[in-house]
Amino acid sequence: xxxxxxxxxxxxxxxxxxxxxxxxxxxxxxxxxxxxxxxxxxxxxxxxxxxxxxxxxxxxxxxxxxxxxxxxxxxxxxxxxxxxxxxxxxxxxxxxxxxxxxxxxxxxxxxxxxx
Amino acid sequence: xxxxxxxxxxxxxxxxxxxxxxxxxxxxxxxxxxxxxxxxxxxxxxxxxxxxxxxxxxxxxxxxxxxxxxxxxxxxxxxxxxxxxxxxxxxxxxxxxxxxxxxxxxxxxxxx
Numbered sequence: 001x002x003x004x005x006x007x008x009x010x011x012x013x014x015x016x017x018x019x020x021x022x023x024x025x026x027x028x029x030x031x032x033x034x035x036x037x038x039x040x041x042x043x044x045x046x047x048x049x050x051x052x053x054x055x056x057x058x059x060x061x062x063x064x065x066x067x068x069x070x071x072x073x074x075x076x077x078x079x080x081x082x083x084x085x086x087x088x089x090x091x092x093x094x095x096x097x098x099x100x101x102x103x104x105x106x107x108x109x110x111x112x113x114x115x
Numbered sequence: 116x117x118x119x120x121x122x123x124x125x126x127x128x129x130x131x132x133x134x135x136x137x138x139x140x141x142x143x144x145x146x147x148x149x150x151x152x153x154x155x156x157x158x159x160x161x162x163x164x165x166x167x168x169x170x171x172x173x174x175x176x177x178x179x180x181x182x183x184x185x186x187x188x189x190x191x192x193x194x195x196x197x198x199x200x201x202x203x204x205x206x207x208x209x210x211x212x213x214x215x216x217x218x219x220x221x222x223x224x225x226x227x
Contacts, residue, residue: 042217
């Protein structure tokens with residue numbers, strides 16, 4: 001596709017449920033990033049993939065959060081036993097190679113609401 | 116944690132005026148980027164300035180970088196109502212790859 005695609009655009013779930021958020025990066029981009037943004041704040045880094053492997057998962061808040069990118073393209077962010085504090089916009093971004101001087105291309109995000 | 120801090124947190128101006136936003140950061144960097152976000156959703160890259168550059172222009176945007184003061188500014192000249200958005204500075208996370216650390220942003224409102 002022409003840009004980074006995220007689905008769903010909105011997800012409403014109940015506390016304790018499991019959710020999956022999908023990201024389809026720009027074709028050919030080897031680097032993929034997940035960020036989380038709370039209202040009134042800047043995006044907060046969660047995890048970075050280089051190809052299929054998670055090169056840095058230091059931003060994942062706890063073991064309820066997990067992400068995969070099995071074929072080096074589409075990525076899924078998985079959240080178990082959701083809590084109300086998980087409510088936020090989850091942003092995905094990609095870049096060609098993950099180099100230090102590359103700009104990130106962002107998707108439109110998934111608004112997650114945990115009731 | 117967020118490295119960058121934008122100032123002001125909110126800015127309200129009239130169309131045609133210039134808008135200046137500032138960003139301060141804490142650690143040494145080799146580049147700094149500015150992004151724009153409409154309606155709290157996807158961010159769009161505006162400009163990247165490297166540590167060996169002091170000023171960079173792109174259309175109506177002018178970015179400066181002062182590494183001795185660990186600060187950057189974004190100037191939007193002749194603002195338009197369509198410039199209304201949140202603006203974020205972002206710096207590399209301290210490693211060799213493209214992980215970025217974002218500031219809290221400046222909310223710019225341009226009144227027609």
